[in-house]
Amino acid sequence: MWWITLIEIAVFPIVAILLGLLLLGIDRKVAARMQRRVGPPILQPFYDVRKLFIKDTVIPKKSTWIFDFMPLLSVVSLFIIILYLPFMGLSPVLHGDMVFILYLLILPSLAKVLGGISSGSPYAAVGSQREITNMMGYEFPLVTIIFFMSWKLFSFGVAKPFSVASFTSGVMWAGLGTLGIAGALLLLFVMLLVIAGELSRPPFDVSSAGEEIAGGITAEYSGRNLGLFYIADALKLIVLTTLVVVLFFPFGISGFLGIGGWFALIADSIFYFIKVLLLMIFSETVLKTSVSRLKVTQLVNAYWGSLLMLSLLGIFIIFIDMVLS
Amino acid sequence: METYAGFWHVEWFLTAFIILFFITWLIKSLGDKKYKSGIQEDIFLSGHQEKEYSDYIGSENLYWGFKESLRRYYSLMKKMHNGIISEYIFWFYISILIVLTFITFGVI
């Protein structure tokens, strides 16, 4: 029924914002505990956003209308990606395929880059240049892994190898021996690093390097525009971890426990939240507290060199395993 | 709308886009708008004043980091592009040969 879809279109993004900000708070708290200090309270991102929406919005003289429009565009594009992915363990609201989601994933970072360039500040221009290099880097391993899984679906004879629905049948672990599981774990490791790269977290946070270029891309943003970018950061966390959940762990828990109806929905949602939380901790928090920053000339070598070689190695191991069995 | 390997509903996408645009605009209007004109509107240059520009940097310098890290590859490519027409036709001939081999023998 079409009006249920409309209600879901309106409600899911709000839930995603709350969930994303909560996850960000947990991330800061866990990172602080890992550094032996008491961190901020878990609801700290909510206070931050509320404060940012109270402050004045300063718009520099030399900027164009793009400056004001880009935070809107990045939040809207992230909302739309959430509608195409199975959020909270439920089936996706709108139906599309993986290639479409890959195209849409470029939009948030591109909006940030365009906003940075249009602000007219040299600090933001340098930050945008580094972010563009980052974007050109992480696309390669990401697309390799997703297309490999589509090829695997194609070799099993599934009709639509690119749609999200066929990914949710757990294709990664189907028909693998011990060697294949090692290869799949290698691909999971590469995917975790790609998440850190897309969110611009250490070691790939050269574009928002505070100490070097006075704030990076968002140097000229203040007030509600900065608040929208903050929300976009939280949403991107949810989107990327949901993408990894779709690729690697799309199982629900209600099948195991044998419950149905409303309890199945609640159990699935809690299980989804636990999966997303664990993924975020391992990809972001552990990296954030342990490694330093790569330089901009080392970024492309890291993505196209090391991560791509690792993912190709993982694909090769799985291929050998499928041929042998 | 069905393509070979996927599908996409255009009307739902546009509807969702418009609704979400409206929701985000509502969120944005929760914030505060006013600001003073004058010095507050200058861009931040660590507190210095802005000078007049003498020349502009072209936008091809935007991906300098990318070009710098692939410098060895670029220098190799520059050496290969030496402008001799017969070498270009040689490369063209080899690639057509490889593609025809793949097509006739059905190798994927």
Add this chain to the structure above:
Amino acid sequence: MRKEFSKPMVKSIWIFEWINSCGFSEVLPLDSSKFDMERFGIKAVSSPRHADCLLIGGYQTLKSIEIAKRIYEQMPEPKCVIALGSCPISGGMYWDSYNTVKKVDKYIPVDLWILGCPPRPEAIIDGIISLVNAINGGKND
């Protein structure tokens, strides 16, 4: 004309540091494990557009006070200024130099003075908490 520093803003204060020379040496432990600044929601940012509070420390010269004034005006409202150490108050150790600005208060309106040369991290935290309590209590000065 200044907007009020209202209660919801107190829970997350972002500061921009403008510290010359030796005043910085006791601010650095604030961000580390022992005297953790982040549990109050305070974060150090690197652009004055993101900041709420300007932290002026160390002795200010005539050149650097111009820059500090520009940075103060580029911060969005509501904002506050914290003067760190005894140098912004009265010239401190360098009171008889020709180059020092003796009273920063003449150029930039200061909300909170923290004494010490340089003040210990506990003193800085004590000062910030007294500012927070004053704001929560309804006073605006």
